[in-house]
Amino acid sequence: MWSDRSGMGQGITGYTTGVQPLPSRYAQRGPWVVDGNNTLTMESSSGFYACPEGKFYRLWVDSGVANPGQSKDCLFVSLRAVPVTQPNSCLYSAPQPPSA
Template sequence: MFTNVLSFAVLAGAAMASPCKPSATTSAPSYTTVPSPSSTAIAAGEPFGILALRSASPIHFAQVGAALSSVFLNLPAQNATCDDGTKPTTADYATFTLSEDGELYLYAASATPQQLFVDRSGMGQGKLGYTTGAQPIPRNGERTAFSLDESDDLSFNGAGFLACPDSIDGSWSVWVDAGVSNPAGNSNCLGFSARAVKIADAPNSCSYTQ
């Protein structure tokens, strides 16, 4: 089940390995729901949540959510449709799985999962999104280069992530770093480490909005 308090004793030990490690004085924001971690090792196919690590910034410990075929930090409501009616459809984080082939999915136990893609072309500038069912990806979209390192930090073909403020409902839009510091006309974007945190049990199995 999910708890209201993330075990930062577990997370902090893993976060120390990150180049964006939290400072000793940083306090974590309170969340309505957060993934409860177990061990730090995440095997292929295991569900996990993602926390942003960017010390002394508004996005430090922000949770990664999904909605409208895009990815966000601190999205107040994803409005996802979840399998288990006892779970809130307003959960403010998304659940992911990573295949052995480097394909990243939004976790769904009872249906074909939605799949992440990246567009690093001049048009996409690092666009990170997901498709549903037979929906095609952009012409320059890529799927199969996601990986987790020894610290469980997620990357795409070796590249990290950016978050840009002033997106929907006050959230931050998430992009892959394609060498553009402020993609798609955004400003004040911040790089961050995307720390995967394995969910102990009963992960949210959901379909996210298109």
């Protein structure tokens, strides 16, 4: 998982698989912080915004912008990290670069 908290990225989040590079020079893969209440944040951030995109919500790390990416009706949310004793395996997809 990564976030770009720069002025242009405004806290946008996403993920990469395997050894894929970060999507921008300002994107970071951390440091993520889990506090004593299992609340997940990114270092020096107070939480996340969930902003509607059609039928779904996109998560943005709080970077001081209440409506990141010109989104509307964003909600400030807290995320919890929950220990898992028997994790499920996942297969993620990623866009493939165009062939030459």
